Amino acid sequence: MTDHPTIQIIAIPGIPLIRAGDDLAAMLLDRLIAADLRLQDGDVLVVTSKIVSKAEGRAVWLHDVVPSPQATELATVCQKDPRLIEVILRESKRVLRTRPGLIIVEDRRGFVCANAGVDHSNVAGEDWVLCLPEDPDRSALMLRRQLEAVTGARIGVIIADSHGRAFRMGTVGVAVGVAGVAGLLDLRGRPDLFGYRLQVTQVGLADEIAAAASLLMGQADEARPAVLVRGMPYPLREGNAQELVRPRELDLFR
């Protein structure tokens, strides 16, 4: 079976609960060695935004949050905790849609998503919420540099979150931070099998990798917050998650 082009998605086992200040790179290296998994050139390491956020101390204790009048008003519409809404607003550029139980924003990083990516689960207790990493592309780059420095392998790193979609049900894994691998893969102008030039040809590569990794990560199972994607058929290049953010002028649905 190894004769056929094959991608492997491998869960890195045994990653402990992450706390603020933890050295994520060191912990991942430790677990990779324990699992006899050696990083190879071309590997893409996918980690959940949650463990990166936790290591970076991005948890917020709701008792410390004083909601603004705007947050209080919005909380009534959304039927959510005003302190949670306050945190969401601090993480957002603008609010796009609100409904009971739902708030969709453009977050500070440009991502259109529910709750600005602020997470109310898998933080130790209901009075804590977890924000996205401050600058997920930078977090991915730092993690990559640390892992490459130790292993000597040339790798990609993707920080993954789960987002809903405007026109489809269900969340899917998406890339919120990227380093060492293309966010967008540009196939513009490459001829197809019949020599006809393709028109729609930018692939959301890092999002597809994040979705693939998400198949193993699950949603409620934080025992698998890191996944190795091995055997990518594309050569790695520098890239970032901002490539995946649709500019407002190309947005037809806002």
Place this chain on the structure above:
Amino acid sequence: MTDHPTIQIIAIPGIPLIRAGDDLAAMLLDRLIAADLRLQDGDVLVVTSKIVSKAEGRAVWLHDVVPSPQATELATVCQKDPRLIEVILRESKRVLRTRPGLIIVEDRRGFVCANAGVDHSNVAGEDWVLCLPEDPDRSALMLRRQLEAVTGARIGVIIADSHGRAFRMGTVGVAVGVAGVAGLLDLRGRPDLFGYRLQVTQVGLADEIAAAASLLMGQADEARPAVLVRGMPYPLREGNAQELVRPRELDLFR
């Protein structure tokens, strides 16, 4: 490495160009045997919508198409061939957005996508276009039944296409037809590690599998139109792609 939870995405090599009337199941079985790949319980076979459409004779010769006045008018706005627009309109319930070079519709199957999934590449010549399978869920079910009858394995089948996203750049693989595997995976109410009940908990499972398969399929490389996904950590259940269509009343962005 086989000790860790691992998903394999395996390209089925050597699939020939597909023509109308071809027995896709027989061809896939032939290639699986030639590659010494035996279907196993829990495998998910992902095939491009293109090869299913071709086998089902869904190519349209543009010289046979007489554009309606509406199509001609829309073609001016979209700067596209009026005959192509006519085919797109026949495949659509309604037009949602138009711009020069772009037409986004709700297609007959409920998918919000560009061009109603009508493809102008990888069909033999510029005067041919290819529509989505008439009923991709049914196509997936038929393919699954044929493959299961011969192999005795209990498998899932996903028919994948590439769609753009409202708020993110780049296309990603999505499921347009599904059989034998969940479209949506429902984690509602499952407690997380701290016992806190998850709120956002429906995962677009078939879309994530399609995205994973798309990493190997590529866009311009029709030599890899079928991919085996092996090692899914979820038990297979009956499902379909209609689970992934967001109902209009839950759509905030149309």
